[in-house]
Structure formats: structure tokens, C-alpha cells
Amino acid sequence: MDESTSSVAYPEHRAEGVTAPRRALVTRLRRIGDAILALPVLDALREAFPDCAIDFLAEEGPAQAAIGHPAVDRVLVLDRTLHSILPATPRMLWRLRSRGYD
Secondary structure (H helix, E strand, O other), X not given: OOOOOOOOOOHHHOOOOOOOOOEEXXXXXXXXXXXXXXXXXXXXXXXXXXXXXXXXXXXXXXXXXXXXXXXXXXXXXXXXXXXXXXXXXHHHHHHHHHHOOO
């Protein structure tokens, strides 16, 4: 691996002067398979940044993959059914913005 490469999996290769994130948001909105494949990323983030608050945003089905996962601090569920998506979107956007993700 090139010395200039920065990677969560290889913290010794992180660029100097880069600060650890305080809050991270991982999104896997629609597919359960995508959510399952994201689980190792959550583990790597937690290992690399143990003090970072890690949230997971997904629709109800995929969100189940992250509930109870030891690397996840909060699971946010997005209801995208037709009757709820319009009123829920501004609230969710405000909620995400107020969390101050890095």
C-alpha cells in the first residue's frame, strides 16, 4: 500500500492533521443486502474511531440489520411510504442536520 494512502482500515496511513470525526452517518436506505454488507464498515469505523457517535439511516427493513449492532449508537428509520414521505422528509432532514454529522 502506498504511504500516501489514507484508510480507515489502515489508521497508520491516515493523513497528518486529519481529526477524528465526532459523528458519522451511514446510510443504506432501501435494500437489506446493502445494509448487511455495510456492517463490516460499521465495525471498521468503530475500531478506527472509538469515540465517534455512529448513526445508521435506512428504511424499516434494512434498519433491522443495524439494530443491536455493537458499533451503532443510533438507528434512524425512514418511512418512505407514499402517505408519510412528504411530511416526514422535512422533519428527517432537520433531525439529521441538527445532529451535526462530520
